[in-house]
Amino acid sequence: MGSKLKVTSRAASAIRHSGPAFRTVGPDAVAKALGAEALPREDVHGAPISLHALRRQLEIRVRSTGGRPSLEGATKIQKIPLKPEDWSRLEELAAQLSRQGVSATAGQVASVILRKQLELLESATAGHRRLSRQMMKRATRS
Amino acid sequence: MIIYTYIKPERFIAHLPALLEFLHRFGRETDQDVVVAELSGPEGSWFFRIKEYDEGGR
Numbered sequence: 211m212g213s214k215l216k217v218t219s220r221a222a223s224a225i226r227h228s229g230p231a232f233r234t235v236g237p238d239a240v241a242k243a244l245g246a247e248a249l250p251r252e253d254v255h256g257a258p259i260s261l262h263a264l265r266r267q268l269e270i271r272v273r274s275t276g277g278r279p280s281l282e283g284a285t286k287i288q289k290i291p292l293k294p295e296d297w298s299r300l301e302e303l304a305a306q307l308s309r310q311g312v313s314a315t316a317g318q319v320a321s322v323i324l325r326k327q328l329e330l331l332e333s334a335t336a337g338h339r340r341l342s343r344q345m346m347k348r349a350t351r352s
Numbered sequence: 353m354i355i356y357t358y359i360k361p362e363r364f365i366a367h368l369p370a371l372l373e374f375l376h377r378f379g380r381e382t383d384q385d386v387v388v389a390e391l392s393g394p395e396g397s398w399f400f401r402i403k404e405y406d407e408g409g410r
Contacts, residue, residue: 235361237398240391243368244375244400251390251397262356262392 217277265307267322268314281318290320359391373408380405 241248251263271282292300300316307314371389379387379402389400 235359235364235391235393237391237400239365240368240398241400243365244372244389244402245404245406246375246389246400246402249399249401251392251399260356260390262390263397266392266397 261303261306263326264303264319264322265310265312267326268307268312268318271322272312272314272318279313281314281321284318284321292320372406375402376405377408380408 237248240246268281271284272279273282274280297316300320304314304316304319307319375387375389378384385403387402387405389402391398391400
């Protein structure tokens with residue numbers, strides 16, 4: 211059996227983009243022009259992760275350190291039971307993202323989706339707790 | 353209905369009145385409770401929520 215390869219050379223330094231930066235679009239100006247209310251996405255409870263957000267998270271978090279690119283911060287490798295069709299869908303998503311230039315495995319796609327859903331659940335639970343406290347206060351006052 | 357598109361900032365800003373016209377007409381004519389446009393960039397993602405629609409050309 212072969213032994214594990216170890217990369218001993220120095221890691222390459224980060225690439226910095228020094229070209230002109232594109233002008234960013236401020237949310238307040240856009241909201242005013244659209245007759246809309248601007249809300250940070252993280253404040254919108256229950257919003258599902260979009261393919262764009264998924265791609266963006268993977269672009270930010272998948273890092274190459276010499277070996278297979280890994281998902282930053284995802285250090286726990288855990289067996290999670292899945293339906294075969296769900297795994298197939300994750301593989302399709304990974305292939306779709308790969309065609310768009312974002313290289314990620316089906317497991318990494320699953321990890322990002324799972325994290326987002328856990329954050330949503332946490333914020334929804336916090337909202338319910340807040341509402342319960344307010345109702346309890348009102349009930350004790352009357 | 354979800355449409356994704358990449359934007360060029362100057363052209364996007366120049367076409368905001370047309371986008372306003374489309375989003376409000378869409379909400380009005382299809383009787384939506386809410387119409388949302390999402391804009392994502394390096395600084396994060398924003399939802400633009402429209403609950404009240406203009407009167408259009410009326």
